[in-house]
Structure formats: C-alpha cells, structure tokens
Amino acid sequence: MDAENSDDVGDQFAGYLPRVVDAEIERLLRLVPTVVLEGPRGCGKTTSARQFAASEVSLDEVPNARRSALVEPGSILDGDTPRLIDEWQLAPGIWNAVRRASDVRRAAGQFILTGSASPADDITRHSGAGRIGRVRLRPMSLFESGLSDGAVSMKKILDGSAPRAQTTTRTLSEIAEWTVRGGFPQTLGMPADDAQHFLGLYLEEISRVDLARVDGIARDPVRVSRLLQSLARNISTRAALRTLARDTDGADLDPKTVTSYLSALERVFVVEDVPAWSPRMRSRVALRSAPVRQLADPALACAVLRAGPERLLDDLEAFGLLFESLALRDLRVYAEPLRGRIGHYRDETGLEADAIVELSDGAWAAFEVKLGGEQAIEHAATSLTKLAERVAHTVRNRLQALAVITATGGYAYQRPDGVSVIPITALGP
Structure with missing residues (x-):
C-alpha cells in the first residue's frame, strides 16, 4: 500500500460481510485492465473494492489528490496494482487517463474505479471496450446481511x-x-x-x-x-x-x-x-x-x-x-x-x-x-x-x-x- 493508506489497513477488513458481486469483481480483474464499481453513495463500494486493491487514493477524502487529478489525471495512477481510485468522477479526466494507461500496460487487473455518480455522457464518450468492465453494487440484500439463509x-x-x-x-x-x-x-x-x-x-x-x-x-x-x-x-x-x-x-x-x-x-x-x-x-x-x-x-x-x-x-x-x-x-x-x-x-x-x-x-x-x-x-x-x-x-x-x-x-x-x-x-x- 502507498503512503496515502493507513498502516493498519488490514484491520478494516475485520468483520467484512461478503457481497454477491465479489466473485464478479475478482473475475473481471482477471479479464480486463479496469473494473468500474458503481452504485449509490454509502452502499459499500469502497469497502468491497479494498478487498482486491493493493493501493488506493480517495478523491473524496484527499483534497491534494483531487487537485492533482484535476490538473494532471495521470499523476495519481502510479501504485501497486490493482490501484483503487475512489470517487473517480470528481476528476472526470481520469477516465481517459486510465484508458490510455490500460492500453500501454496491456495487463489485466490494473485499476478499480469506484463512483457514486455517473458523469455526463461526454466524459466517457471514449470507449472502454476491451479495457473496462462494470459492476453494479446495490444496498445489501437480506442474504448479504445474514437475514436470509439463501437455501x-x-x-x-x-x-x-x-x-x-x-x-x-x-x-x-x-x-x-x-x-x-x-x-x-x-x-x-x-x-x-x-x-x-x-x-x-x-x-x-x-x-x-x-x-x-x-x-x-x-x-x-x-x-x-x-x-x-x-x-x-x-x-x-x-x-x-x-x-x-x-x-x-x-x-x-x-x-x-x-x-x-x-x-x-x-x-x-x-x-x-x-x-x-x-x-x-x-x-x-x-x-x-x-x-x-x-x-x-x-x-x-x-x-x-x-x-x-x-x-x-x-x-x-x-x-x-x-x-x-x-x-x-x-x-x-x-x-x-x-x-x-x-x-x-x-x-x-x-x-x-x-x-x-x-x-x-x-x-x-x-x-x-x-x-x-x-x-x-x-x-x-x-x-x-x-x-x-x-x-x-x-x-x-x-x-x-x-x-x-x-x-x-x-x-x-x-x-x-x-x-x-x-x-x-x-x-x-
């Protein structure tokens, strides 16, 4: 993990409740360079993404990171992979920076982007086909929260x-x-x-x-x-x-x-x-x-x-x-x-x-x-x-x-x- 992350990040995962889409996230990280995890604010996207990320940066919580991303989106892409970029839509230029980096690196499992808002269509007009896989995370089902046995x-x-x-x-x-x-x-x-x-x-x-x-x-x-x-x-x-x-x-x-x-x-x-x-x-x-x-x-x-x-x-x-x-x-x-x-x-x-x-x-x-x-x-x-x-x-x-x-x-x-x-x-x- 890089300097932005807590030294005791492993403690965050204690008591993690697995999500149904976890297996799909893992699968996509083997298939495409970038996985985009979308869903309403507070539904657990960041926590789920951290199960798979080796480094991370949060644009919502680290003002300097957001300012850097707005000026030069590629500046926040370096880090152990998969690299989690949380609330990426706050610096929309990241989309094309990630797309280009995916082309250069030519490897699966490079980035995880999480977002609680879908940006305007012109921001993502450059296709991510073959580079980006999307997963929708929703509020927890009864099975995920332990209230259904899933029989x-x-x-x-x-x-x-x-x-x-x-x-x-x-x-x-x-x-x-x-x-x-x-x-x-x-x-x-x-x-x-x-x-x-x-x-x-x-x-x-x-x-x-x-x-x-x-x-x-x-x-x-x-x-x-x-x-x-x-x-x-x-x-x-x-x-x-x-x-x-x-x-x-x-x-x-x-x-x-x-x-x-x-x-x-x-x-x-x-x-x-x-x-x-x-x-x-x-x-x-x-x-x-x-x-x-x-x-x-x-x-x-x-x-x-x-x-x-x-x-x-x-x-x-x-x-x-x-x-x-x-x-x-x-x-x-x-x-x-x-x-x-x-x-x-x-x-x-x-x-x-x-x-x-x-x-x-x-x-x-x-x-x-x-x-x-x-x-x-x-x-x-x-x-x-x-x-x-x-x-x-x-x-x-x-x-x-x-x-x-x-x-x-x-x-x-x-x-x-x-x-x-x-x-x-x-x-x-």
Whole structure:
C-alpha cells in the first residue's frame, strides 16, 4: 500500500460481510485492465473494492489528490496494482487517463474505479471496450446481511430447479423492521428510527450537493425533496410523469423538468426504475411500456414518508408495495453476477408479473411478490400460469420458473401447478 493508506489497513477488513458481486469483481480483474464499481453513495463500494486493491487514493477524502487529478489525471495512477481510485468522477479526466494507461500496460487487473455518480455522457464518450468492465453494487440484500439463509438459489431457479427448503419463519413485524432499516451497511445495526433519521440526512445531502456534481446544474433542493416524496408515495407503481410533476410542484411544472430531475437521481443511483419486459410475442395483445417506480432501497421511501414499522403494519397495502420494492432490490442483487436483467410485465388485459429475471441466453423466470396469505398466493399463482400460457408462442420461450415471493412462511416448495412459493428469507444468489 502507498503512503496515502493507513498502516493498519488490514484491520478494516475485520468483520467484512461478503457481497454477491465479489466473485464478479475478482473475475473481471482477471479479464480486463479496469473494473468500474458503481452504485449509490454509502452502499459499500469502497469497502468491497479494498478487498482486491493493493493501493488506493480517495478523491473524496484527499483534497491534494483531487487537485492533482484535476490538473494532471495521470499523476495519481502510479501504485501497486490493482490501484483503487475512489470517487473517480470528481476528476472526470481520469477516465481517459486510465484508458490510455490500460492500453500501454496491456495487463489485466490494473485499476478499480469506484463512483457514486455517473458523469455526463461526454466524459466517457471514449470507449472502454476491451479495457473496462462494470459492476453494479446495490444496498445489501437480506442474504448479504445474514437475514436470509439463501437455501433457494437464483441460479438454480433459472436452471429450472424446483425449490425445496425449510427456513426460519419470520413475522411481519420483523419484515417491517428490515424494510424500514434498509440494506445500507451503516444502517444494519441501527434501530429503525435511527436508520430513518440517518437516511433522511443522506437524501438531504444528495439533494443539496450530489445532484449538482452530476452535470453542474443547480437544482432546487425543495423540488428534489418533493419529487422524492412523490416517488416514495408511488413506489412499485407505474406513476406517470404527469403525476410526479403534479406532486412535485403543482400542475404547471413541465414533465420535461421532472425527467431532468429523474435523470439526475438515476445518475447518483438513488432511482432505479424497473423497465417493461417484452417476450417478443406473436400475439396482438398490447404491452404496457411504462416503468415501475423504484428507489435503490425501500428504506429510502420509508425515510421520506416517515413510515416506521408500526405504520407499515397499520397499512398493509402500502407495506405490500414497499415489500415488493425490497424483493426487487434483492432480485437485482442476485441477478447481477448472472448478468441478468430485471423487468416487469403488464398487458392491456391487466395481466402482470412484478418481476421478470432474464439471462442473456433467453432463459427467464417470472415472479409475483406478496406479503403472504393463501388467497394472495393463489391469486398470484393464477396470474403467473396465465402469463405462461400467453407467452407460449413467443419467439424465445425459455421459461424456467414461475414463483411467488412471500414475506412469511418457513417452507419453499413447488405447487402442483408448477408455481413455486419462496419465502424471501430463503432466497439467495
């Protein structure tokens, strides 16, 4: 390690909770010169990167390093490899400096760049193809935080395996507590009310500081706060831009302005909507293309709404939408190392699936998310089987699984109709 790093850096790794993407980071470091690790501020990117780095420099914490990088980006590249450059987007010229160094050195595993904001497109217009691999880190899943035993593997689900597992039965009160606390490493050991206060400050800082760093545009923090409130109220729904605009600043706000704000929030990885999925059907049934609104973690929505565990238990409809957001967060984490994409399905008849996980080879699985209850599970299973029938004539019909993810229950099993029921505390990578 070089002089910028603590002499007792090894102590930082004590108690490190492994992340699902660790294996992908290690793999990419064997394949390409530079790995870019992206995700929301505070989700653990730097800690994860340090598991693989031999030297590091932080542009967020070392002012001299940032000034040097702004003047001469290549000046901070020297050091034992892999060389970690933390919050690289604060000196955007680093992108091209790293790209050139990768060409000169012609070796894998040279640099790890971490960033909590995606810079403007013109900064990365010079391609990193063949030189750079990207990994998305998100707030921790229940499996990563030790709250799911991972007995039902996402990989095996997408291989077509039927789940058979017994896990610890959890109460709705426990699930509500986890939903409010969230998956940010700093909040894992906090009481729910402390976690909410922490995340409220977190969002305030993003609204006032981080968004301006994305593209140099000063945005009204009050409007950002109102937009976040609207997104929180409309979590796991297909709220239109017009709805978000009305909630944010009255009926006169231009939806294009909302689009600009949403784009900035996406670039700091706070907003991660679920796009519509198309099975390339031969049927003439029209598909709905509106995205489902999601934040990076349901706890962010809870913080904005000031909704603690008790409020969730008093409003099961709202709790169900937030639990869906929790499940989507975890599905994304488990799909990342498989290079899987997440979408949602809804057609003009109202038939829908909360999540579709699709791999690059066309294999896919459809999921509905329910808090629990036999009637809710039955309804979800019926929708999933109808979906399977409707896409039977698709060009790429590689359906591997239909599953209902539930909050409670101690068993994962497959019903006679082929639909699996999986407690979220059994789900893993």
